[in-house]
Amino acid sequence: MDERVIEPQDQKIALWRGVKGRCPRCGVGKLFRIYISQNTECSECHEDLSQLRADDAPPWLTIFITGHIVVPLIVEFARYEVFAEWIETSIVLLISFLCVYLILPRAKGLFLAGLWWQSKH
Ligand SMILES: [Zn+2]
Numbered sequence: 001m002d003e004r005v006i007e008p009q010d011q012k013i014a015l016w017r018g019v020k021g022r023c024p025r026c027g028v029g030k031l032f033r034i035y036i037s038q039n040t041e042c043s044e045c046h047e048d049l050s051q052l053r054a055d056d057a058p059p060w061l062t063i064f065i066t067g068h069i070v071v072p073l074i075v076e077f078a079r080y081e082v083f084a085e086w087i088e089t090s091i092v093l094l095i096s097f098l099c100v101y102l103i104l105p106r107a108k109g110l111f112l113a114g115l116w117w118q119s120k121h
Contacts, residue, residue: 008027
């Protein structure tokens with residue numbers, strides 16, 4: 001075990017490291033290789049990450065948050081006809097894509113860090 005590793009003393013610290021895509025144990029190594037492809041081991045502290053399985057929780061959280069952003073927008077567009085239909089559709093699709101792209105890796109990091117914390121405490 002590396003002596004320089006500062007393990008989180010608080011679950012919030014571990015979860016925040018996960019949201020940032022960092023190893024929940026050391027906060028330095030990357031949790032993901034590419035986008036949401038999970039590393040099996042931390043490159044810095046060599047913590048085994050292969051047993052952590054977030055399964056459907058990250059997509060669930062991503063859809064939950066994205067839905068709360070996009071659905072009110074769709075309702076407003078339907079009610080007031082602000083722009084031409086093709087523009088409204090384009091805006092909704094762009095915001096949906098951006099929400100999923102930005103939220104999914106952070107949600108996966110959050111759940112992986114939570115699972116890591118539960119396995120250690
Ligand atoms: Zn690490």
